[in-house]
Amino acid sequence: MVTDRRLDEVGARLRGAVDELPTGSPEHAAALAEYRDALTSLRNRPDGFWIAGPDPLAAEHALTGTVALDSLASVTLLSDGATRLVDRFGLASWDEALAVLDSAGPDELIRRTREAEDSDPDGRRWPRGKAHDDATVLHWALS
Template identity: 55%
Template sequence: MMRITWATDQGSPARPNEDFVATALGAAVVLDGMSIDMSVETGCVHGRPWYVGQLATRLLAGLLDHRVSPATALAQAIAETADAHGGRCDLSHPWTPATTVVALRARDRAADYLVLSDSTLLLDRDGRVTALTADGSGFAAADPRVAERARVGSVPIAGLRRAALLTDGATRLVDQFGLTDWPQTLTTLAERGPAALIEQVREAERTDPDGRRWPRNKPHDDATVAFCEFATP
C-alpha cells in the first residue's frame, strides 16, 4: 500500500503555478512546466498551466493500467494532449509548452518510476536513499518520442519505505543551497509533511532575496512535493 501526501506553492503571485501534481491509488505524477517570460509567444492559445494539467492527468490514467510501461504511458499522454489542442495551436513553435516529468507507480511486487529532465525522485530502500534525476535536454512537449529519453526503472516493493517526487523549486535546499541532504529531506517529509519542506525552501530564499549568496534565475520558483510512504497491508 502506498500512502501519498502532497503540497504545491507558486513561486510568484504575478504568474500562475506551472507545477502540477496528480495522484491516485498506487500512483503519483509531478510535472514542472517550462518557465519562460509570460510575454513570450508560445503558439498555444491554452497556456502552459493548461498543458501541464492535461498531460499530468492523462499520464496518471495511463499508469493505472499496469500492462502499460511508464514510458509508453508518457508517450500516449503526450500524443493525447497534442490532440486535445484541437488544431488551434502551433505545436511546432519553438516555445510550445513543455514540462519535466517524474512519476511513480506501485504494483504488487515492484514500483515503477520515470524521470524526465531535472525534477527529482527520492527512493528510500531500507534506509538507503537514492536520488534520481535526468538531464535537462528532454522536456515533454508535443513529440511522443521524447519519452524514449526518460530515465525509467523498477525497484522491489520489499524494503521500499518512502519515496518523494520533487520539482526543482522544492529541491533547492539540497542541490542549490547545500543546507541539507536527501536523507534529511525525507525525514522532514515524514515528520512534518510536504508543506513544511516547501516552507523551509521559502525561508531560505527570503534570506537571500537578490540571489547574492545563491545565484539563481528566480528568487522563488514554483515548488511541488509528493511524498509516498509504503506499508505492508
C-alpha cells in the same frame, strides 16, 4: 534513486552571467532571457535535455530504474523548485529532507525552502534564475 541531471549539466554550461548578477536586476533579467532562449534551443534534443510536457515523445528519453517494492519506505517526487533546499542551497541532505517529509510533510519542506529563498532575495549566496521557483512535492509513505 533515479535522478536526471541533463538539464543541470546543460544549464551549468550556459548560466554564466545569470549567476553573477543580482536576481531581479535589469541586467539579470536580460541575462536570464538569453539563458532561457539558449535552453529552449536545447529542449528535447539529443545534445540537450528532455521535457515530456510539451512533447510526449520525450518520454522515450526518460531515465528509468527499478527497485524492489519491499525495499521502499516511501516514494517521493519533487519539482526542481522543491529540491532547492538540498541541491541548490545545501541546507539539508536528502536523508534530512526525507525525514522532514516523513515527520512534517511537504508543506514544511516547502516552508524551509521559501525561508532560505527569502534570506537571499538577490541570489548572491545561491545564484539562481528567480528568487522563488515553483515547488511541488508528492510524498507517499508506504508503511
